[in-house]
Amino acid sequence: MAFDITRPILLVDDYVTMLRILRNIFVQLKFTSIHEATDGVTALAELRAGDYSLVMSDWNMEPMTGLELLREVRADEKLKQIPFIMVTAESKTENVIVAKKAGVSNYIVKPFNANTLKSKLVSVIGEF
Numbered sequence: 001m002a003f004d005i006t007r008p009i010l011l012v013d014d015y016v017t018m019l020r021i022l023r024n025i026f027v028q029l030k031f032t033s034i035h036e037a038t039d040g041v042t043a044l045a046e047l048r049a050g051d052y053s054l055v056m057s058d059w060n061m062e063p064m065t066g067l068e069l070l071r072e073v074r075a076d077e078k079l080k081q082i083p084f085i086m087v088t089a090e091s092k093t094e095n096v097i098v099a100k101k102a103g104v105s106n107y108i109v110k111p112f113n114a115n116t117l118k119s120k121l122v123s124v125i126g127e128f
Helices: 016-028 040-049 066-075 093-102 114-125
Strands: 009-012 034-037 054-058 084-088 106-109
Touching: 009 016, 009 040, 016 034, 016 114, 034 040, 040 054, 040 066, 054 066, 054 114, 066 084, 066 093, 084 114, 093 106, 106 114
Parallel strands: 009 034, 009 054, 054 084, 084 106
Antiparallel strands: none
């Protein structure tokens, strides 16, 4: 079964320009229900209140980092199955390992383009 691109996804980044870039890429990829949060605390509340099919979160945010958000999502019975892609400017191997241990679905290092994002999405959710 193909991933339903009409189901809500949540983009999380404290940098509004990055949210706009991500939104534009997802629109190009034909996603139609794109929600945004500017921090992990807000994102977690959104996730618990909604029915999201994917989370894409920045790592470096305050007051809750993307890694802390990922750990909260994976610890929550209702949310733990949601695909979660981490976005970061950090390409350190130890960060990738920490994110993998926490249950990240995939990891994207900034900067990236629409083709890179699409290939990461396909690896996580399949063709869409």
